[in-house]
Amino acid sequence: MLLLLKDQFYRLSNYLPKFKLLPVIPYNISVLKEKSTVVSIPCIKQLKELSFNFLFDYNIFPDNILTYCAEWQYSKRIM
Numbered sequence: 001m002l003l004l005l006k007d008q009f010y011r012l013s014n015y016l017p018k019f020k021l022l023p024v025i026p027y028n029i030s031v032l033k034e035k036s037t038v039v040s041i042p043c044i045k046q047l048k049e050l051s052f053n054f055l056f057d058y059n060i061f062p063d064n065i066l067t068y069c070a071e072w073q074y075s076k077r078i079m
Helices: 009-021 053-057
Strands: none
């Protein structure tokens, strides 16, 4: 585990190659629970007219709460 007590956002790309070499935490797949939720959102546009790029930006939390460097960003590609 790498624990950093100050903001490392600008150095995250340096750590990513090291993280990729680490093993995945072992887990028991039989105890993992699956949950599905459906939310209907009324919309007057057709599905093909909508942009879903925001789903792949992974911008879920404000930067003062969580900063991250995803592998696809490090590789300069889309998710």
